[in-house]
Amino acid sequence: MTAVDQPFPTHEIRERFGFWKRSYAMLVKEFIQLRRDRVSFAMIVMLPVMQLLLFGYAINTTPHNLPSAVLLQEDSDLARSVLKALENTAYFRFLYEVHDVDDFDNLLKSGKVLFGIEIPRGFERAVRRGDKPALLVAADATDPVAASAALGSLGMVVQTALKHDLYIGDPPEMPFEIRAHARYNPAASSSLNIVPGLVGTILTMTMLIFTALSVTREVERGTMESLLSMPIRPVEVMFGKIIPYVLVGFVQAFLIIGIGVGLFGVPVLGNLVLLALLSTLFITTNLSIGYTISTVVQNQLQAMQMSMMFFLPSILLSGFMFPFAGMPAWAQYLGEALPLTHYLRIVRAIMLKGATMQNLRYDALALAVLMLVAMTIAVTRFRRTLD
Amino acid sequence: MNGTPGNGIAIDVKGLTKSFGGREVVHDLSMQVKRGSIYGFLGPNGSGKTTTIRILCGLLTPDSGEGTCLGYDIRRDAERIKRQVGYMTQRFSLYQDLSVRENLEFVARLYGLRDARVAARDMIKRLGLSGREEQLAGELSGGWKQRLALGACTLPNPQLLLLDEPTAGVDPKARRDFWNEIHALAADGLTVLVSTHYMDEAERCHEIAYIAYGHLLAHGTVDEVIAKSALTTYTVTGEDLNGLAAELTGKPGVDMVAPFGTSLHVSGRDVAALEASIAPWRDRSGLHWQKSSPSLEDVFIELMGRSKDNFQ
Numbered sequence: 140m141t142a143v144d145q146p147f148p149t150h151e152i153r154e155r156f157g158f159w160k161r162s163y164a165m166l167v168k169e170f171i172q173l174r175r176d177r178v179s180f181a182m183i184v185m186l187p188v189m190q191l192l193l194f195g196y197a198i199n200t201t202p203h204n205l206p207s208a209v210l211l212q213e214d215s216d217l218a219r220s221v222l223k224a225l226e227n228t229a230y231f232r233f234l235y236e237v238h239d240v241d242d243f244d245n246l247l248k249s250g251k252v253l254f255g256i257e258i259p260r261g262f263e264r265a266v267r268r269g270d271k272p273a274l275l276v277a278a279d280a281t282d283p284v285a286a287s288a289a290l291g292s293l294g295m296v297v298q299t300a301l302k303h304d305l306y307i308g309d310p311p312e313m314p315f316e317i318r319a320h321a322r323y324n325p326a327a328s329s330s331l332n333i334v335p336g337l338v339g340t341i342l343t344m345t346m347l348i349f350t351a352l353s354v355t356r357e358v359e360r361g362t363m364e365s366l367l368s369m370p371i372r373p374v375e376v377m378f379g380k381i382i383p384y385v386l387v388g389f390v391q392a393f394l395i396i397g398i399g400v401g402l403f404g405v406p407v408l409g410n411l412v413l414l415a416l417l418s419t420l421f422i423t424t425n426l427s428i429g430y431t432i433s434t435v436v437q438n439q440l441q442a443m444q445m446s447m448m449f450f451l452p453s454i455l456l457s458g459f460m461f462p463f464a465g466m467p468a469w470a471q472y473l474g475e476a477l478p479l480t481h482y483l484r485i486v487r488a489i490m491l492k493g494a495t496m497q498n499l500r501y502d503a504l505a506l507a508v509l510m511l512v513a514m515t516i517a518v519t520r521f522r523r524t525l526d
Numbered sequence: 527m528n529g530t531p532g533n534g535i536a537i538d539v540k541g542l543t544k545s546f547g548g549r550e551v552v553h554d555l556s557m558q559v560k561r562g563s564i565y566g567f568l569g570p571n572g573s574g575k576t577t578t579i580r581i582l583c584g585l586l587t588p589d590s591g592e593g594t595c596l597g598y599d600i601r602r603d604a605e606r607i608k609r610q611v612g613y614m615t616q617r618f619s620l621y622q623d624l625s626v627r628e629n630l631e632f633v634a635r636l637y638g639l640r641d642a643r644v645a646a647r648d649m650i651k652r653l654g655l656s657g658r659e660e661q662l663a664g665e666l667s668g669g670w671k672q673r674l675a676l677g678a679c680t681l682p683n684p685q686l687l688l689l690d691e692p693t694a695g696v697d698p699k700a701r702r703d704f705w706n707e708i709h710a711l712a713a714d715g716l717t718v719l720v721s722t723h724y725m726d727e728a729e730r731c732h733e734i735a736y737i738a739y740g741h742l743l744a745h746g747t748v749d750e751v752i753a754k755s756a757l758t759t760y761t762v763t764g765e766d767l768n769g770l771a772a773e774l775t776g777k778p779g780v781d782m783v784a785p786f787g788t789s790l791h792v793s794g795r796d797v798a799a800l801e802a803s804i805a806p807w808r809d810r811s812g813l814h815w816q817k818s819s820p821s822l823e824d825v826f827i828e829l830m831g832r833s834k835d836n837f838q
Contacts, residue, residue, distance in 0.1 A: 146710070147649075147680050147710075147711065147714075148645070148649060148651075148652055149683050150634070150639045150640060150641070150644070150645040150648070150683070151639070151640045152637060152638050152639055152640070152682065152683070153638050153639075157638050160635055160636075160638050161635070161638070163635060164632055164635030164636040164642075165636075167631075167632070167635070168624065168628070168632045171623075171624055171628050172621065172624065175623045175624075175662075176623070360619075360621075360622070361615070361618070362619050362621055363619075364585065364615045364617075364619050365613070365619035365678075367585055368583050368584075368585055368608060368611070369608060369633070369636050369637065370608045370609045370636070370637065371636055523604075524584070524585055524586055524587060524604075525580060525585045525586055526586055526587055
């Protein structure tokens with residue numbers, strides 16, 4: 140302990156730039172706390188990487204051994220060879236062999252198989268005559284990625300396989316026609332859609348959770364009482380709490396897009412600077428919404444629950460899961476109010492179509508409006524007293 | 527030292543009332559605190575001390591009542607009050623996951639001190655925390671935490687310190703050092719309002735106020751409060767004091783019987799009734815009776831017992 144007669148040190152207080160100084164004080168504090176919170180820090184890197192690898196590979200890998208059924212209306216050598224050839228491609232695994240159309244339909248409908256191959260009556264004879272009969276391939280396209288990948292490669296695969304197997308010689312072209320029919324979801328979306336979509340989804344989730352906990356944590360740890368007794372304004376608290384995570388979000392976006400390009404071969408056709416700018420806008424919008432949540436809820440559990448309540452519709456109604464255009468009108472209206480909807484359009488358009496700011500004005504503006512609305516609610520909701 | 531009006535009065539409030547969920551926590555409370563004085567705030571748990579302190583520093587708005595704190599209106603000028611008031615909360619409310627230095631720098635920056643690093647460094651030296659500046663605040667012992675909290679709330683050179691049970695759970699040595707600091711600060715012109723449960727601490731205050739169930743029951747200097755209590759106390763020493771205590775309790779005029787080490791304090795407001803009740807034991811051999819002035823603790827325990835009857 141020190142001598143008592145020594146006076147407490149006094150220091151000059153400067154009133155100028157108070158807003159920036161206080162926001163900066165808050166920001167520095169948040170950074171230190173973030174750095175010290177090892178789990179959160181690990182989450183910043185691990186969450187996007189793990190999710191992207193899991194989602195990306197689960198969704199994107201070329202499917203194989205897809206459960207399939209065959210509707211055999213003619214038991215001929217040629218039919219057998221075709222099936223054998225198909226099975227050899229490793230795309231299909233024939234679990235059922237049926238002779239009745241209804242059985243065939245039921246297998247697809249119940250989800251027992253994803254593919255059904257129908258060999259019509261008189262197939263062999265038609266091939267020998269050179270009539271080019273149709274080999275009907277029905278796919279359950281509710282899993283559009285799996286279906287489209289298999290369907291897309293079908294033609295090539297069958298032709299190569301038949302070259303070796305078929306006893307009818309080496310035909311100049313396919314001896315029969317493959318008629319693919321994607322059932323249930325005719326407009327199967329491309330797998331390239333997934334990785335850019337994941338950028339938005341992962342950012343939504345992590346950004347929301349980071350700030351949704353920020354104010355409630357201060358309340359629960361008792362530090363809010365001190366903070367409120369000091370001369371800091373709600374806007375300053377908000378900026379101080381949001382800005383560190385803008386950088387965090389930026390790092391995450393960089394990681395995800397980097398992995399997307401490097402591992403999954405997703406192109407970035409548009410301008411990287413534009414992508415970075417609009418991503419920052421999207422990140423800030425989500426942080427503001429998370430922060431708003433934290434000013435409304437009572438404790439950290441509620442904050443998590445509310446984040447989930449925002450996150451789920453974001454996934455379902457933004458066009459990430461289902462094509463936006465295919466949703467009913469009311470769902471589209473709801474979707475327009477979600478930042479992810481606009482960011483998905485932005486990120487897909489920039490990465491895959493090389494879009495410019497001209498094309499994206501509406502969505503960028505929508506993001507900015509959503510951000511300002513969230514910030515306004517947060518600042519007015521922030522309680523300056525303990526009442 | 528200050529340019530604010532207030533002619534020597536730091537806190538001047540009238541008729542403060544505050545309810546939570548229909549329960550009145552502070553009732554019609556008025557008080558005046560002189561500048562440069564140490565004002566002790568006493569009362570049982572849940573008596574409204576913390577609520578009153580929070581109203582004074584703008585953390586709560588009173589349902590009714592008005593007043594000024596450092597010359598600023600407590601309703602309208604909360605922001606100005608916050609700049610000049612250091613509030614030390616009952617529960618440690620600095621950031622546990624920030625180091626000593628980082629916590630102090632945070633406060634210094636928030637108040638706009640010219641050089642936060644230098645201010646924090648000076649305070650660390652002043653608090654005797656040199657060598658611990660990089661330790662996380664959450665890892666400090668109770669005494670050090672309390673010193674750090676005091677340092678943090680004096681950092682921006684406040685004119686008024688509001689200390690809410692600052693020495694709860696702190697060892698006697700640290701407690702004494704803490705009070706020496708408080709007196710040094712008051713000598714420099716700082717006004718200190720401190721709530722406490724400890725009688726020895728109350729006696730270190732220039733003035734005290736006793737609050738129970740939201741009502742301010744007594745205030746003034748320690749001597750004034752004791753005098754105003756009109757309590758008569760007999761100190762008894764001798765054999766079988768436990769038996770005596772049991773026999774005396776509940777007799778007319780005997781408001782309080784409390785053992786103090788090897789003696790027994792028997793107190794009552796009605797002197798005649800008290801003396802009549804104790805008369806049969808006055809001459810018992812082996813007992814020594816002495817009329818004495820009540821201690822502050824006698825007064826408070828009596829007040830507490832009385833207020834319980836009135837307000838519960």
